[in-house]
Amino acid sequence: MADEKQFCTFYLDNLFFGVEVLTVQEVFRYQEMTTAPLAPPVVKGLINLRGQIITAIDLRKRLELPERPEGKLPMNVVVRTSDGVVSLLVDEIGDVLEAPAEAFERSPDTVNGVTRELIKGVYKLKDSLLLILDTEKASQVETGSARESET
Amino acid sequence: MGEKTNMGNPSSGTDRPKAPDMTPDSIKEPGADSSDSDGMDSIIGEFLVESYENLDQLDLHLVDLEKTPTDKKLLSSIFRTIHTIKGTCGFLGFSKLESVAHVGESLLSKLRDGELLLNAEITNGLLAMVDAIRQILNSIETSRNEGDMVYTALVETLTRLNQGEKVSVPASAPAVASPPTSAAKPSAPAEQPAAAVPGPASAPAPVAEEKPAEAATLEDLLPARKDDRRTGARDADFLVEHPDRRAGVDRRDVRGVAEASIRVDVNLLDKLMNLVGELVLARNQILQYSPAERDSTFVASAQTLNLITTELQEGVMKTRMQPIGNVWDKFPRVVRDLAQACGKQVRLEMEGKETELDKTLIEAIKDPLTHIVRNSVDHGIELPDKRLEKGKPAEGRLLLRAFHEGGQVNIEIMDDGAGIDPEKIRRKALEKNLISRDQASRMSDRELVNLIFLPGFSMAEKVTNVSGRGVGMDVVKTNIEKIGGTVDIQGTPGVGTTLKVRIPLTLAIIPALIVTCGGNRYAIPQVSLLELVRLDGEEAKTRVEMIQGTPVYRLRGNLLPLVYLDRELKTKRTESADSAINIVVLQADDRPFGLVVEGISDTEEIVVKPLSKQLKGITAYAGSTIMGDGKVALILDVMGLAQRARVVREGRERAGLDQGQKAREAAGDMQTLLVLGIGDSRMAIPLSMVARLEEFKRSELERSGDQDMVQYRGEIMPLIYLNKTFRPGESVTQSDPMQAVVYTDGGRSVGLVVDRILDIVEEQIKVKRSAKRSGVLGTIVVQGRVTDMIDVEGIIRSSDPTFFDRAATAVALEAR
Numbered sequence: 001m002a003d004e005k006q007f008c009t010f011y012l013d014n015l016f017f018g019v020e021v022l023t024v025q026e027v028f029r030y031q032e033m034t035t036a037p038l039a040p041p042v043v044k045g046l047i048n049l050r051g052q053i054i055t056a057i058d059l060r061k062r063l064e065l066p067e068r069p070e071g072k073l074p075m076n077v078v079v080r081t082s083d084g085v086v087s088l089l090v091d092e093i094g095d096v097l098e099a100p101a102e103a104f105e106r107s108p109d110t111v112n113g114v115t116r117e118l119i120k121g122v123y124k125l126k127d128s129l130l131l132i133l134d135t136e137k138a139s140q141v142e143t144g145s146a147r148e149s150e151t
Numbered sequence: 152m153g154e155k156t157n158m159g160n161p162s163s164g165t166d167r168p169k170a171p172d173m174t175p176d177s178i179k180e181p182g183a184d185s186s187d188s189d190g191m192d193s194i195i196g197e198f199l200v201e202s203y204e205n206l207d208q209l210d211l212h213l214v215d216l217e218k219t220p221t222d223k224k225l226l227s228s229i230f231r232t233i234h235t236i237k238g239t240c241g242f243l244g245f246s247k248l249e250s251v252a253h254v255g256e257s258l259l260s261k262l263r264d265g266e267l268l269l270n271a272e273i274t275n276g277l278l279a280m281v282d283a284i285r286q287i288l289n290s291i292e293t294s295r296n297e298g299d300m301v302y303t304a305l306v307e308t309l310t311r312l313n314q315g316e317k318v319s320v321p322a323s324a325p326a327v328a329s330p331p332t333s334a335a336k337p338s339a340p341a342e343q344p345a346a347a348v349p350g351p352a353s354a355p356a357p358v359a360e361e362k363p364a365e366a367a368t369l370e371d372l373l374p375a376r377k378d379d380r381r382t383g384a385r386d387a388d389f390l391v392e393h394p395d396r397r398a399g400v401d402r403r404d405v406r407g408v409a410e411a412s413i414r415v416d417v418n419l420l421d422k423l424m425n426l427v428g429e430l431v432l433a434r435n436q437i438l439q440y441s442p443a444e445r446d447s448t449f450v451a452s453a454q455t456l457n458l459i460t461t462e463l464q465e466g467v468m469k470t471r472m473q474p475i476g477n478v479w480d481k482f483p484r485v486v487r488d489l490a491q492a493c494g495k496q497v498r499l500e501m502e503g504k505e506t507e508l509d510k511t512l513i514e515a516i517k518d519p520l521t522h523i524v525r526n527s528v529d530h531g532i533e534l535p536d537k538r539l540e541k542g543k544p545a546e547g548r549l550l551l552r553a554f555h556e557g558g559q560v561n562i563e564i565m566d567d568g569a570g571i572d573p574e575k576i577r578r579k580a581l582e583k584n585l586i587s588r589d590q591a592s593r594m595s596d597r598e599l600v601n602l603i604f605l606p607g608f609s610m611a612e613k614v615t616n617v618s619g620r621g622v623g624m625d626v627v628k629t630n631i632e633k634i635g636g637t638v639d640i641q642g643t644p645g646v647g648t649t650l651k652v653r654i655p656l657t658l659a660i661i662p663a664l665i666v667t668c669g670g671n672r673y674a675i676p677q678v679s680l681l682e683l684v685r686l687d688g689e690e691a692k693t694r695v696e697m698i699q700g701t702p703v704y705r706l707r708g709n710l711l712p713l714v715y716l717d718r719e720l721k722t723k724r725t726e727s728a729d730s731a732i733n734i735v736v737l738q739a740d741d742r743p744f745g746l747v748v749e750g751i752s753d754t755e756e757i758v759v760k761p762l763s764k765q766l767k768g769i770t771a772y773a774g775s776t777i778m779g780d781g782k783v784a785l786i787l788d789v790m791g792l793a794q795r796a797r798v799v800r801e802g803r804e805r806a807g808l809d810q811g812q813k814a815r816e817a818a819g820d821m822q823t824l825l826v827l828g829i830g831d832s833r834m835a836i837p838l839s840m841v842a843r844l845e846e847f848k849r850s851e852l853e854r855s856g857d858q859d860m861v862q863y864r865g866e867i868m869p870l871i872y873l874n875k876t877f878r879p880g881e882s883v884t885q886s887d888p889m890q891a892v893v894y895t896d897g898g899r900s901v902g903l904v905v906d907r908i909l910d911i912v913e914e915q916i917k918v919k920r921s922a923k924r925s926g927v928l929g930t931i932v933v934q935g936r937v938t939d940m941i942d943v944e945g946i947i948r949s950s951d952p953t954f955f956d957r958a959a960t961a962v963a964l965e966a967r
Contacts, residue, residue, distance in 0.1 A: 034671060034783040037720035038769050046763075046775060046783040051429065053775045053783050055763040083764040141765040 009094035220269035476504035531568030571642035669722030708843035739793030828907035
């Protein structure tokens with residue numbers, strides 16, 4: 001394994017995130033989508049990506065960050081997960097970065113609950129911290145709450 | 152000339168003594184043929200197709216084998232092919248073919264085991280055998296018998312090869328196939344003796360003796376030979392002279408089985424299906440533009456595209472269709488073996504074997520169906536003496552029924568066994584902690600019976616090798632639901648059990664109605680669509696009524712529960728000037744309900760795409776699709792919606808009268824009741840006695856004598872005020888408009904005016920108390936409340952004693 005890994009980076013509420021570049025299928029601008037009522041709130045809607053229907057997940061909601069300001073359109077980061085292809089909605093796209101393995105560190109225990117669960121760790125870059133998102137976990141959405149309990 | 156040479160073949164002499172043996176055989180077969188059923192014919196047809204394919208392979212393999220005589224894999228494959236042919240024709244009673252294949256097989260087995268090494272002679276022998284087999288197959292195909300050719304010489308040659316002798320065999324098949332002997336060929340007496348004479352003299356003479364002469368003539372003979380099997384040898388002479396003519400005819404005939412079908416990889420079909428799906432989407436997109444387009448050529452092309460796409464789609468769909476009989480055919484054996492193992496007698500009946508459905512679906516239902524059938528035999532049908540005790544015939548009946556209905560395939564598995572006792576299930580489920588005591592007490596019988604689909608549930612008292620391990624019905628259910636199907640079980644203790652499986656005809660492309668709600672579009676599969684109702688203006692405000700907060704609409708006198716899509720999906724209604732109410736009447740599990748949507752667009756063919764994992768748990772959706780404009784739309788799961796809205800549940804019964812009746816028949820002692828409010832008491836009428844529910848305004852009332860009447864459907868219908876009947880003497884007022892239950896008998900109707908119509912329920916009548924007052928049959932508990940059963944006929948009779956007298960009715964009408 002190479003010591004350096006490449007990450008596709010993006011911003012969410014001034015936080016700097018990255019996902020491994022190999023899991024990213026593509027990145028595209030905001031596209032109108034079909035909302036899915038009854039779906040968990042983090043599911044923003046469904047997008048037709050060249051004949052393939054993919055679910056868009058609002059990462060701000062998923063990470064329990066404050067709502068995206070009105071009028072600001074998110075970007076789609078399409079990632080491949082074991083459950084299929086998912087689009088992650090982010091504020092802004094950053095560069096593709098190479099990060100040295102020795103800069104990696106597990107996230108400190110003091111990081112807030114949800115974020116810590118969804119983050120594999122932190123790369124200490126020169127002028128910022130790159131939070132590595134666990135795309136598998138981020139795309140897992142509880143639908144149990146949406147299901148009506150049978151009586 | 153060719154004929155003659157062959158006759159001169161010394162080997163034909165060896166046939167002669169055997170001829171009498173062969174002849175009865177060939178006489179017997181046509182006779183047997185005529186009694187053959189279509190089923191046999193189809194088996195033979197399949198056998199032929201398969202064998203032809205195998206033989207073509209075999210030719211190739213044998214030639215390959217000659218190059219690499221020790222190739223074990225090749226040898227095994229050849230061996231298997233011949234073995235299969237031998238086995239099948241033995242089963243089908245083609246003894247000649249079997250004998251040829253048999254010696255070939257033994258020879259091959261020696262080659263395979265390395266006891267013999269392949270040489271040119273053996274290859275020739277084997278190829279000759281392949282040709283002989285092909286010849287017999289041709290004969291079977293055209294005339295359904297093995298033909299008159301005698302293959303003793305070939306058999307002998309192969310036998311000797313088998314024993315390791317060196318025999319040279321002519322490379323062409325007919326060389327070793329002798330023509331029929333005199334017994335089968337009375338019309339050629341002149342040649343016969345010539346052939347016969349050298350025969351006995353040179354008993355096991357090597358076939359090779361005359362080989363050079365034969366080789367030259369056999370080519371000419373070949374086409375003629377082919378005919379022998381069919382036309383009998385009588386024509387042979389003629390044919391030898393005109394080989395071309397016959398050959399031409401022959402070729403056309405032979406095309407039949409082998410060329411009429413072709414094996415295709417299912418994956419290829421799947422791919423085609425996907426492509427057609429994409430094409431349908433593209434077509435939909437183009438069709439959207441076409442109305443806006445002025446260019447008439449474009450519009451015309453779009454129309455053509457539309458037609459061709461539809462046809463292509465149907466065609467591709469058809470390539471994947473198979474009769475359900477393919478799955479069922481193994482059930483007689485399954486049932487027989489199982490019945491014997493359990494010491495039961497079971498008669499299996501099948502209806503609708505030819506019902507076709509998609510191949511993937513056939514595969515998918517194979518195991519669940521087998522499981523259900525096994526379950527019916529093992530648990531459903533009782534032991535013979537137990538059945539006799541109950542007054543049933545000792546032999547149990549298991550009926551499989553399949554039919555198409557509304558774009559779906561229905562499969563029913565019915566047995567007349569012990570049925571399912573809901574109480575027993577309740578106990579079992581409690582025992583296994585599958586439900587809580589509280590749940591158990593609230594569950595209806597239907598819900599209880601359906602508990603058998605829960606994982607880990609088993610009704611068997613003891614685990615047998617057949618069933619009882621508690622894995623099974625839940626797997627059945629999940630497997631059927633996986634392919635978009637439903638399974639429902641109904642049973643009456645002591646009478647039998649019916650399992651209804653409903654699966655879609657195909658998975659990929661379905662017609663759907665597009666509706667809008669909260670700014671989104673949704674697709675509703677057309678299979679569950681019954682009709683559309685639109686309430687405008689004033690109607691929209693008044694026609695939706697409430698029963699304890701539940702909205703209902705009276706659809707032709709039947710109460711239709713309404714479900715508001717926006718409420719179910721918890722979306723906001725888009726404010727629109729249009730105050731009209733659009734009701735999509737849907738069928739969920741036999742029960743109609745009305746889905747109120749904001750707008751109804753159009754029907755469209757949609758390509759079903761699975762839901763993403765994130766949405767899978769939401770029961771309201773069945774899938775997703777891409778609309779003509781490229782946007783995504785969700786496909787509503789009608790069943791899921793109905794369940795969410797509690798439409799499908801016992802207690803709310805079907806509104807359709809005939810359906811209500813059917814339900815009661817199926818449910819045995821279940822009664823569907825119309826619950827009425829009269830004064831402050833609850834009363835009930837069996838729904839089967841209700842023809843319609845009507846509303847009359849006071850202004851419509853007319854009087855004749857002291858009888859109130861209305862004009863109803865071109866007739867005069869007397870009204871009976873039930874509140875007056877039950878409270879004689881009290882002064883009661885009638886509401887306006889009045890609600891009436893119409894009772895019809897012998898073409899005459901009576902309107903029973905009630906104060907309120909409360910509900911329609913299906914319930915097991917729990918507490919019965921005989922009547923104390925007139926007009927009441929008894930008192931029962933419905934929905935946990937005391938309810939009087941109205942004696943409809945009694946009431947009508949007391950008001951109009953002649954009502955039930957048809958003769959009197961006729962006279963009365965005459966007099967009028």
